[in-house]
Every structure is written in structure tokens, then in C-alpha cells.
Amino acid sequence: MITSMRDSRLKWGIIFLFVLWLFYGLSAYYVVQKPFSVPQLVALLENPSAWLTLDFAWSSVGRSLLDVGTAVLINLAAWGIGATILSYVKLKMDGLETAVFGTGLGFGVLGLWIFLLGLIGGFTSAIFWATMAVALALTLWQIFKKGTRINADDADFLLNLCALCVLCG
Numbered sequence: 001m002i003t004s005m006r007d008s009r010l011k012w013g014i015i016f017l018f019v020l021w022l023f024y025g026l027s028a029y030y031v032v033q034k035p036f037s038v039p040q041l042v043a044l045l046e047n048p049s050a051w052l053t054l055d056f057a058w059s060s061v062g063r064s065l066l067d068v069g070t071a072v073l074i075n076l077a078a079w080g081i082g083a084t085i086l087s088y089v090k091l092k093m094d095g096l097e098t099a100v101f102g103t104g105l106g107f108g109v110l111g112l113w114i115f116l117l118g119l120i121g122g123f124t125s126a127i128f129w130a131t132m133a134v135a136l137a138l139t140l141w142q143i144f145k146k147g148t149r150i151n152a153d154d155a156d157f158l159l160n161l162c163a164l165c166v167l168c169g
Contacts, residue, residue, distance in 0.1 A: 074110075075103065077132055080139025082106030087142070110135065 082102030086093075093101070113131065117123040 073132065073136070076139050077135030078106030078110050079103045080106065080135050080137075080142050081109050083142040084138045085109065106135075 079099065079102050082105035083098060085105055086098060086102050110131075114123065114128075117127060
């Protein structure tokens with residue numbers, strides 16, 4: 001009973017520290033980026049109908065759609081890399097677990113790869129797009145391949161590998 005209560009306190013303490021760290025990180029980002037200035041906010045609060053007069057350009061919409069497309073492309077690339085690596089580790093996982101751990105592992109590997117390219121001075125746009133092309137080829141291969149080889153019980157290895165790649169990436 002006491003061990004269970006101690007574990008529960010530890011779990012909630014870790015969650016509290018994570019939320020506190022997340023709040024600090026997001027607030028520090030907001031302070032640096034300052035998407036709104038104080039006079040701008042005061043003017044908008046004094047005249048709320050000013051929000052309705054804001055106009056947008058189709059070029060802005062196009063740029064935003066390209067940003068979303070790039071984010072989707074990078075997420076698919078990370079999933080493809082991670083799912084390919086996980087296909088060689090013999091673990092029994094369902095589709096959601098494979099997607100979550102595969103994406104985390106893929107982001108770790110992709111981050112380390114780009115970091116190493118930057119260290120040696122080889123990070124150019126051509127190499128980045130070549131990396132994305134290879135990663136998307138792996139993604140398409142994972143989507144269209146028939147069987148899977150994940151069927152063992154050793155989840156500790158996968159968790160340690162994912163934690164290492166996510167923390168390092």
C-alpha cells in the first residue's frame with residue numbers, strides 16, 4: 001500500500017514537473033517571439049470589430065499551406081525511417097504503437113543525421129531534399145509492403161532505443 005502511494009506521488013510529481021517545464025518553455029518562446037505588441041492588443045480590445053476588417057492575401061494562404069505540407073512531409077519521413085528500423089526489431093506491437101514509437105525513433109534518427117551533416121559542413125538544400133526523398137521512399141515501402149517481422153516480447157530494448165534517439169535528437 002505504501003509503495004503504491006509512493007509510486008503515485010512520484011508519478012504525479014514527474015507530471016507536475018513536466019507541465020511546469022512545458023509552461024516555462026512556451027512562455028519563454030512567447031516572450032522572445034512577441035506575436036502581439038501591447039499597443040496592438042489594447043487597440044484590438046478597444047475596437048473588437050477591427051478583427052473583422054483584417055484582410056488576407058491568397059499568397060499568404062498558399063505559404064501557410066506549403067508550411068503545413070512541409071510539416072506533413074517531415075512527419076511522414078520520420079515515420080518511414082522509424083517504421084523501417086522497427087521492422088528489423090522483433091517486437092509485437094499494434095499499429096498505434098508502431099506509429100508512435102516509429103515516429104519518435106525516426107525523428108531521433110533524422111535529427112542526428114542532420115546534426116552530423118551540419119557538423120561536417122555538408123548540410124545543403126540538395127542533400128536535405130535527397131534525405132527527404134530517401135525517407136519518403138522508406139515511407140512508401142512501409143505503406144505498401146505486405147508482411148511485418150515484429151513479433152517478439154522484448155519491449156525494453158525498443159523503449160531504450162526510442163528514448164535514446166528521442167533524447168539525442
